[in-house]
Amino acid sequence: MSKVAVVGAGGLVGGRVVAGLDKSGIDSLELTLTGLGKSIGKTLTFRGEDLTIEKTTISKLKSADIVVLCTPTEASRQLVSELRGGPVIIDTSSAFRMDPDVPLVIADINPDDAKNHKGLIAGPNCSTIQLVMVLKPILDRYGLERVHVATYQAVSGVGYKACCQLEEESFQRLCLGKPGYDPTDSEFPHPIAFNVIPQVDSFLPDGYTKEEMKMVNESRKILGLPGLRMSCTCVRVPVFIGHCEECLVETREEADLDDLRTLLRGAKGVVVLDNPQESQYPMPIICDGTEEVYVGRIRKDLSSRNGLLMWIAADNLLIGAATNACNLVKLLLSQG
Numbered sequence: 001m002s003k004v005a006v007v008g009a010g011g012l013v014g015g016r017v018v019a020g021l022d023k024s025g026i027d028s029l030e031l032t033l034t035g036l037g038k039s040i041g042k043t044l045t046f047r048g049e050d051l052t053i054e055k056t057t058i059s060k061l062k063s064a065d066i067v068v069l070c071t072p073t074e075a076s077r078q079l080v081s082e083l084r085g086g087p088v089i090i091d092t093s094s095a096f097r098m099d100p101d102v103p104l105v106i107a108d109i110n111p112d113d114a115k116n117h118k119g120l121i122a123g124p125n126c127s128t129i130q131l132v133m134v135l136k137p138i139l140d141r142y143g144l145e146r147v148h149v150a151t152y153q154a155v156s157g158v159g160y161k162a163c164c165q166l167e168e169e170s171f172q173r174l175c176l177g178k179p180g181y182d183p184t185d186s187e188f189p190h191p192i193a194f195n196v197i198p199q200v201d202s203f204l205p206d207g208y209t210k211e212e213m214k215m216v217n218e219s220r221k222i223l224g225l226p227g228l229r230m231s232c233t234c235v236r237v238p239v240f241i242g243h244c245e246e247c248l249v250e251t252r253e254e255a256d257l258d259d260l261r262t263l264l265r266g267a268k269g270v271v272v273l274d275n276p277q278e279s280q281y282p283m284p285i286i287c288d289g290t291e292e293v294y295v296g297r298i299r300k301d302l303s304s305r306n307g308l309l310m311w312i313a314a315d316n317l318l319i320g321a322a323t324n325a326c327n328l329v330k331l332l333l334s335q336g
C-alpha cells in the first residue's frame with residue numbers, strides 16, 4: 001500500500017491532483033487530504049469513497065510515503081523545512097524550483113532528473129510546462145537559438161480567490177453597473193474583468209516581472225540550456241482556465257513546416273490543431289479540462305532567420321500543475 005498525502009487538496013490544483021490520482025491506475029493507494037482553513041471538513045471522492053480534508057499536521061504528513069504540496073510558496077517553504085528527511089515531497093509551488101539541489105521535472109520531458117532527488121522534486125510554473133512540452137521536440141530535431149514568448153494567462157493561475165474575483169467583478173459590471181473592483185482585496189493590481197493586464201507577479205529592477213524570469217530560468221534548467229537566449233512578456237487576461245502563448249522560436253537548422261507539424265504530432269502530450277482556413281486553432285475553451293498541450297498557427301516568422309511562430313494553449317491547472325504532479329507520483333512509485 002502506497003501512502004500519499006495531498007496538502008492543499010481543497011485548492012484548484014490540489015482537487016485536480018486528487019481526481020488525477022483517482023484515475024491514475026496506481027494500485028493500493030491510500031490518500032490523506034489536508035488543508036489550512038476553508039477547505040477543512042469538505043470531502044472529495046476518491047475511488048468511490050468520500051475522503052475528508054483534515055487540518056495539516058506534520059505528524060500526519062510524516063506517515064506518508066509521498067507528500068504532494070499544492071500550497072502557496074511560503075507554506076511550501078515552511079512545510080518542506082519541517083518534513084525534510086521524511087516522505088519524498090513533490091512541490092507544485094515556486095519555492096524550490098531554482099535550487100540547484102532540487103530537480104525541476106516535467107515527467108514527460110526530463111524524468112531522469114527525478115532519479116537524483118534528495119527528498120524533494122519541484123514541478124515547474126504552469127506557463128513553463130506547456131512551452132517546454134513544445135520546445136523539447138524542436139530542440140531535439142533542429143536545435144534552439146532563441147525563444148520569445150508572450151503569454152495570455154488565465155486567472156486560475158493565481159488560485160481560487162482570483163476566479164471568484166473575476167466572477168464578482170463581471171457580475172457587478174454587467175448586472176449592477178458598478179465597477180466591482182476593490183483594490184484593498186484584489187489578486188490583481190487593476191480590475192481584471194473586461195481588462196488585459198501586462199503584469200503577472202511583481203516587477204524586478206530590469207523591467208521584467210518575476211513570472212517572466214521564472215519562465216526563462218525554469219525553461220533553461222529543464223532543457224539543460226543555461227545559455228538559451230530567451231525573453232517573455234507575461235499578460236493576465238479575463239479567462240478562467242487555459243493559458244495561451246504566442247511563441248517565436250529561432251532554430252539552429254531550418255525547419256520545414258510540414259516536417260515540424262509531423263514532429264509535434266508525434267510528441268507525447270502534444271496535439272497539433274492547425275487548420276486556420278477552418279478557424280481551427282488552440283483556444284482556452286478547447287483545452288479547458290484536457291491533459292494535452294495544443295499548438296497551432298504554425299508558420300515561418302518573417303522577421304528572423306529560421307524563425308517559427310506558433311500559438312500554444314493548455315489547461316494551466318491540469319497540464320500546468322496537477323497532471324505533472326500525478327505523473328511524478330507514478331514515476332516515484334515506479335522507481336520504488
Ligand SMILES: NC(=O)c1ccc[n+]([C@@H]2O[C@H](COP(=O)([O-])OP(=O)(O)OC[C@H]3O[C@@H](n4cnc5c(N)ncnc54)[C@H](OP(=O)(O)O)[C@@H]3O)[C@@H](O)[C@H]2O)c1
Nearest residue numbers: 008011012013035036037038039075093126157159160321
Ligand atoms: N493555479 C495554477 O495554474 C498553478 C499552476 C502551477 C503551479 N501552481 C502552484 O500550485 C500551488 C497551489 O495553487 P492553487 O492555484 O491550487 O491555489 P489555491 O486554489 O489558492 O489553493 C491553495 C490551497 O493551499 C491550502 N493552504 C494554504 N496555506 C496552507 C498551509 N500553510 N498549510 C496547508 N494548506 C495550505 C489552502 O487551504 P484552504 O483551502 O483550507 O485554505 C488551499 O486549499 C501554488 O503554489 C501555485 O503557485 C498553480
